[in-house]
Structure formats: structure tokens, C-alpha cells
Amino acid sequence: LIAHWHIHADDKPFTCSDCGKSFSVSCHFFRHCRIHTGEKPFCCAGCGRRFRWSKTLITHWRVHSGE
Numbered sequence: 001l002i003a004h005w006h007i008h009a010d011d012k013p014f015t016c017s018d019c020g021k022s023f024s025v026s027c028h029f030f031r032h033c034r035i036h037t038g039e040k041p042f043c044c045a046g047c048g049r050r051f052r053w054s055k056t057l058i059t060h061w062r063v064h065s066g067e
Helices: 002-008 026-037 054-065
Strands: none
Touching: none
């Protein structure tokens, strides 16, 4: 509940040291950090292509599934 409270408050304790952007929730901060590190943790099982965001992988998967 306390973690959810941060979303609605102006309290943003997680700040990116690369660009200064601040976040109220740690998972949003760590997700943002992928922009700077280049990390692409989501891998397509069909072709091996890697993606930074899970939603991009889901959209890409349509190439293989024919949707």
C-alpha cells in the first residue's frame, strides 16, 4: 500500500543518474534504466531477436504467428 501511495504523491525517490528523470516506483525506475544500459531481456523464441520491452516482443511475435 505504501508503494502504491508513491504513485499519487509527488514523492519520487528514485532518480536516474544518467538523465535526472525521477520515478515514484522502483520497478519503473529499473525499467527506465534499460534505455541507458541497452539491456534487452526479452528474447523471441522464433528468431532470437531481443527487445527492451515485453510489449514490443508481444507485438513482434505476430510476425511469426500470422496475426
